[in-house]
Amino acid sequence: MTVYNFSAGPSALPKSVLQEVQDEFLSYQKTGVSIVEMSHRSERFIAITEALEARLRRLMDISDDYAVLWLQGGATLQFSMIPMNLRTTGRFAYLDSGTWSKKAIADARHYGDVAVVGSSASSNYRELPDYEGDGETADYLHLTLNNTIEGTRYTMLPDTGIPLVADVSSNILAESIDVSRYGLLYAGAQKNIGPAGLSVVIIRRDLIVDRDLPSYLNYARHTDTVLNTPATFSMYVAERVLAWVERTGGVAEMERRNREKSARLYAYLDGSTLFRSLVTGDIRSLTNIPFTTGRDETDRAFQQFAEERGLIELGGHRSVGGLRASLYNAMPLEGVVRLVEVMQAFEQEGYDVSHQNI
Template sequence: MSTYTYSAGPGMLPKEVMQEIQQHLLSFEHEGVSIIETSHRSESFQHVVDALEARLRRLMYIPESYALLWLQGGATLQFSMLPMNLRNRNRFAYIDTGIWSKKALEDARHFGEVNVIHPIIDETGGMSFEPSLAQDVDYLHVTLNNTIEGTRFTNIPDVDVPVIADASSNILAERIDVERFGMIYAGAQKNIGPAGLTVVIIRRDLIQSMELPSYLHYASHVDTLFNTPSTFSMYVAERVLKWVEDQGGVEAMERLNREKSERVYSFLEQSHVFTPLVSGERRSLTNIPFTTGDRDRDRNFQQFAREHGLLELGGHRSVGGLRASLYNAMPLEGAERLVDVMRAFEEETNVSHQNI
């Protein structure tokens, strides 16, 4: 029986990539030392860096007018680095769509005034915002996909200030038009690679010369490795990006993610036990929160799922319930197994279910 993990992060890695890593862990590039021991200044590791950047540029259609920075500290560090580096007026606009956007705007308040914008839900359930509220600010921040709440932006209107996107949970999972954004940042641990790596895609003209601590200054990282990076995470990320290219790129990943999420949402819509927590167009393709409506029953299902090889289906500790994260490395079979196990749980608890 295959085991699947539906963790919101760190997420699954492609099995083929992990097998390749296993084969080369002790002798990277046949040099007799592990990738973990390889100097970040070595020629062999520079090949990793070059390939990693080239693959990401191809996959996301990133022009040379954007710099790629490979940082540590997770997306959370960017909650502070962003306002530090992009402030001029010391006024920022943040769209409040959930827990992670709240954390980001609270950190931004250390560096200036924050204009909080609440999203608009249209008649189809799509999520957008009023663009006139993002004026006379240094930038507008949006969390593209909310891992905890299970929502995503379907419409980002044009505004006259740089739009900054936290894309941690949907980068490479669906097409993102990079040139609509001044900066995109993402923790790697969902669709790119293991935890410990963060990518910042920033328009070069936004990088200012400022008096900042050296590591916290974006300019320190442009076209260079400023200090010892997360070398192993970068190596694995390069292999994952190759895997994404081999699968057909982001377009293929989005098609698969839509199919996976639709399988699960379709079951939840007809279930007599489970209920989806989000409806309409704003439903996330990668993070699906749901519940039985009873805390004890939710826990019982988690145990039932573990016994059937399905792990990490608990909701975020701040909201409870249940959640399935279906990132790129989750195969279609993982979504189908989840539906099968939910149906079996219904049948075991003597609840009838209409065949779907």
């Protein structure tokens, strides 16, 4: 039985990449040394890091005006590093569109005055907030481009004269992003890039200032140098994943596939008499699709029903419950087709928590 992993992260990786990693795990390129025991300052590993950055720059069309930093601490550490490093006036503007932007706001408040210039909290984040235009004197405007938990997605950016900062953890490499529109982009790797333990920051060089901060927390200390031992295994796998994306057709092909996959699932949800999507309209995410039957017991019954048929990690985030399918780059169309088939079977059989007709 083929198993399809719909986890929101750590998420599925391309099977061909996993096979490649397995094949050379004990001896990287027949050197007799595993990648996990190789010096991060060796010529071989430096070649990996250079290829990783070069591939990301090609895939996202990142100009030399931007530095690419590979860091640890996930996207969560960036909730603090961003206000620490971009602080000039000490006033930061944020759009509150979901759980992760809410967490970013809370951390930024440790370093300055946060202006929430739009919030959709009153709708339980079922909508995206409008920019209220009160952030023009702030050091930057922060938004979460794709809300992993709530399943919403920005397609139009606020019109503002200050640097845009965006969390792109769940849509990086999954759809086209015009890097030149932003002052800084950041992402955890564990969705579309590689294993957990790695994050990437793409920052316009004129925003990098050598500040009086602890060394690791200072962006300037990571520019064009390796400050400490990085997440070597995660970087190695990430380089192989990006090579796979390039071979497969690049970000344009990833976006085409993600649109096809999400359209297939949304079409079923919109016509179902049991399941329903939690997001409507043109703000629907391409990569994270929350849905429900409307009953917690039936949601749990379906999750078990699906697991018995090889579809795993369909539970919603612990903070909101329900169900969620994450359709990142490594999820094939066949996985979505199978999910729809299983949902149809569950709906037709009328299962509830007791496996009795509902």
